[in-house]
Amino acid sequence: MKDFIKTFFIGLTTIVLFVFIVAFFALSAIFALGLFFVMFGKHIIFFFQGHNLKEPMDIDIEAEKILNQTKNTPVSENPAFSNVQTPPPSQQVIIQTMPGTVISTGIGPNGQPIIITGTQPINNTPPIQNIETEKEENSND
């Protein structure tokens, strides 16, 4: 019923604004006609320059190059990630927090949420499983 009333009002609005819609469309059509001839002229100029309007634009080619480069390059060698500095593996990370501040969250083996706070000793908590690896395991089963 709600959808029906909504459709009714859309129809009513369209009928009321019909003249303006037609006028707008007519103006757009005139603009489009002009645009077509401008693009036709451009097409001819491109043709004599040895190019084609159908060819991808320079920006497209550049974008494709960048995206291919990003795909093929490993993250460590990728210039896009050159500013990211990873700590050496032997370095010990000490997190100092206020009591009650959340350090990490995850999902336990039984699916219950685990929240590790500043006061909670990390060693006593059940192992945190990655959601994606758990999903993969489930799909393999």
Place this chain on the structure above:
Amino acid sequence: MINTLIKLSENDKRILIALLIIVLLIVIIVGYITKLVRYIMRKQGRMIDNMMVDIVKANLVTTPKEFKKVAREKNFRQFYFEALPPMGALIILSLVVLLYQLFMEKTNLNYIIEYISKLSFELSFPTTYFFGINIISDWPTIVKGPEFFFNFDSIIAYLVLLVGIYFVIHFSICVQALIAREWRLRHAATTVFQKDLDTLSKPSTKENLEQ
């Protein structure tokens, strides 16, 4: 109150109800047509997403102004190639008509209008007198059917009619797609580069997670 001012006969009431139903039906049909056109335009506008996604991903466009400039250029190119068949047909037809006029030494295009008007139906609508107005009350009867002719003039006239119909329909679709893509690119230019504070990570506390 109304009964004292206007006295409606049983027939008038029936006509009034029928008119009301017809008006309601027309409004609802128009509503559904509008919904369909909006759906089609939304789909046509999505082409901008396909055109621009790689460029935005590669960070080659970083401001709404740049986005609009590139997207508009692509939109115009797309329109040009879409509108090429109907415009080509119209240009070829114009050349054919022009050459025909030259060969036949014709100075006007009246023969085209004449043959096209002969293709039309003539209908007679039965009417009923209602509140001082003559209103259509039944399906019409055909007074004259379309007449077909087979000579050079008529063939040119039919060709003009067919190509004209094709041009109007195809070109209208192209213009509609042009408008749809323009709307989409204007909308996307504002939304793609919009910075939203809500998406920034808040300091996560236990209370926040529990909420």
